[in-house]
Amino acid sequence: METYVVYADITFVVNLIIDFSILWTTGKLARVNLSYPRLVIAALAGAIYAVGFLFCSLFWYGLFMKLLFSFLMLGIAFNLTKFEKFLQMIMYFYGISFLVAGITVGLSFLYETNQYFYTFSYLCLLGGLFSIILLGIYAQRFWEKKFLPNLLKYQVKLSFAEFSCEGSGFLDTGNSLLDPLTNKPVVVAEYQLVKNCLPEDMRRIFENSSSEDELLSRLTESTWSSRLRLIPFSSIGKRNGLLIGIRADEVLINTIKKLIIHKNLTVAIYLDRLSYDGDYEMLIPSKILNFN
DSSP states (O other), rough: OOOOHHHHHHHHHHHHHHHHHHHHHHHHHHOOOOOOHHHHHHHHHHHHHHHHHHTTTTGSSSSHHHHHHHHHHHHHSOOOHHHHHHHHHHHHHHHHHHHHHHHHHHHEEEETTTTTHHHHHHHHHHHHHHHHHHHHHHHHHIIIIIIIHHTTTEEEEETHHHTTEEEEEETTTOOOOOTTTTTBEEEEEHHHHHHSSSSSHHHHHHHHHHSSHHHHHHHHTSSTGEEEEEEEEETEEEEEEEEEEEEOEEEEEEEEEOOEEESSSSEEEESOSTTTTSSSSEEEETTHHHOO
């Protein structure tokens, strides 16, 4: 009968690396602040527990004790104060653990031979380890660049007299612009979006004026001069600036839960692009999502 030798030191190192990687990926997916000393301590505890299986009573390695110890590892690794967050971490932790196990077993079956199965198992384990590291890296990037921005985007319709235009608005919590006449928040929109909502004479003024002073002077004589607003703003490199705003009859914001409608909000016109890749054409202040 063929026998196999299990080395405690190798078991310790392998489990230390895997436990650390799983905990690190769990923290990345759950978007919590990572403390690497705490992650190392939790991974060390997991590695010691794994080595203990070679020497201790099976009582300590039943289902209940394994669950209890995994909860302890999460408690060591992360400073969790909310029970809901702890449950989320548990789901991530076990989901990632099962993913690693599945990839490792799958690779083992793909390359299994009677002669090299156990020799190759460490390479299979390395494949599983590599997969969760990629998951931790790219899942966070996906969250930050795709999921989260889409979560903060809304379809917005602007109505001016008989004209209307629609586009994507991005929730900008830093947008604190206010109409000085009404003290209402201001939507910022690209000129390319709203130009088809403007009368012909205003479009010509926007496109043919050579300076801001000329633009302001000519707009005061346009057909929609009564809708004009001047919105003061400050930004890096430019203090006491002014944006040209136009009063909209109606602004409709389509959220997942409801349709928010505002009357007589000012839309500030931005002549450049708001989004480099064209993901949105408007900046929506958070205040207009909270009051009606």
